[in-house]
Amino acid sequence: MPVATKPRASSAEDADMEDATPPSAQQVIDSQEGGGPMEEDENDNELADEEDNEESQRVRILPGSTSTAASFEFLKEGHTLGNALRYIIMKNPDVEFCAYAIPHPSEEKMNLRIQTYDTTTATAALEKGLQDLEDLCDVVSEEFWTQREKFTVAKH
Amino acid sequence: MEYDTMMMDGESLGPSVKISAADSTHVDFELSNVDLSFANSLRRVIQAEVPTIAIDLVEIEANTSVLADEFIAHRLGLIPLDSREIDQLNYTRDCDCDQSCGKCTVTLTLHAKCSSDEVMKVYARDLIVGIDRPNNHIGNPIITDPEGQGSLIAKLRKGQELKITCIAKKGIAKEHAKWAPTAAVGFEYDPHNKLHHLDLWYETDSNTEWPKSKYAEWEEPPAEGEPFDYDAVPSRFYFEVESAGNIEPDAIIQEGIKELQRKLAGLIHGLGENDEMNGDYDGPRSPDGMEGGAPWQDQGYTTPYAGAGNASAWGGGGATAYGTTPYGNSGSAGW
DSSP: OOOOOOHHHHHHHTTTSTTOOOOSSHHHHHHHHTOGGGHHHHHHHHHHHHHHHTTTOOEEEOTTOOSSEEEEEEESOOHHHHHHHHHHHHHSTTEEEEEEEOSOTTSOEEEEEEEEOTTSOHHHHHHHHHHHHHHHHHHHHHHHHHHHHHHHHHHO | OOOOGGGSTTOOSOOEEEEEEEOSSEEEEEEESSOHHHHHHHHHHHHHTSOEEEEEEEEEEEEOSSSOHHHHHHHHHTSOBOOTTGGGSOOGGGSSSSSOOTTTEEEEEEEEEOOSSSOEEEEGGGOEEOSOSSSSSTTOBOOOSTTSOOSEEEEEOTTOEEEEEEEEEEEOTTTOGGGOSEEEEEEEEOTTOTTOOSOOOOSSOHHHHSOOOTTGGGSOOOOTTOOOOTTOOOOEEEEEEEEOSSSOHHHHHHHHHHHHHHHHHHHHHHHHHHHHHHHHHTSSSOHHHHTTSOGGGGTTSOOTTGGGTOSOTTHHHHHHHHHTSTTTTHHHHHO
16 A cells, blocks of 8 residues: 555645645645635635544654655654554564654654565554554553452452 | 564563552552563553543632632642542543533532631531532542541631532543642662663762662672673563552553553554545545645655656656646645
């Protein structure tokens, strides 16, 4: 799957610029041809659009990404997820490089860079990383609970 | 692509937990065979992201005490409230109701008036919890002192009165520390500082001048003249979790892990949706169209659509982007 820079992503980035490029849906782009008068409406649409998606769409692929080397931007995430995810993705032998950064402390954004070998894609590696981390959580949770029970039994 | 996450790097065993002490307010344990990043995520999540309930809105009908309204409101907010089974309570922002309802809030009222000559103390036990709530313990003020009084809210002199309605909401400590489930979390590793993650100040010898951690005897001290192992990573982490009283300490850990998983599950879900969206755009459409008529934005990047029919990312792609796309005018529109 060729990981396209998501069209949404590029338009979202420009959303607050006055000359924002139109949202990526084809018909909207076409209407842009018409020129000036439409512009304001479109910006409004885009804003509304963004608010709708804010909850569901918390990850986007940053421009300039290819299928095996992609940068992801996570909204409302920080070191809590970033570092653990970075570690677990790096554990994947198909991943060549993975790192995370919080570009600015007052923006709730976390960037994650994944570069993989040709055997997989960056998106697949991310998905696998998320799944692996969830599995790790399961293991630790279960281990904690069994040990806690054992401790209570031993004390009595 | 199959590999066992935990079997690598010489970690022959999976994650293990060893509990050294536990009571109603504490749990001390050692978490081993995990990475520092995971242990730290666990610490961060139990300190900042485990939801609890705390007073968030305060309506003051009468306050003739010496304390200012906002001062009392702040004190009320800090009173720990029973947050067990918090899953049964919605976040107010997610709730279907208009302002607040029994599914997302707990109402507590306080009415106290001093009529005697002695100073009257108003305690958390004097808060009356409304009946409209998911279960009959959520939102109860935590009272652990032998007198059964709970936190002191204010003192009243003769004739002074407090009449207050509080609305308690679910929240996390990332927003305000009053929602913290933990009073303190100890987090420690490598008690002998073998990894040199610390640079200890000393007069003549850091070993004799610094007190040893209680976990120092759990681990082998470095041998005399042992060379520094620059490949070593920490693998044993000592947690000392102290609950604020609103959730049992074990439950804090469980909830913390659950919260981490909730984050992950949310992202996995979101990513799935994204894929579908990508699918739409990966179709036979002109790759330039996907740029939304913003060819300038792509300068300096290789085109991500190389596979989608743009044979030459630089020459061909660039030329068509400006020449033959229906958005030829976008250049001027964009600028």
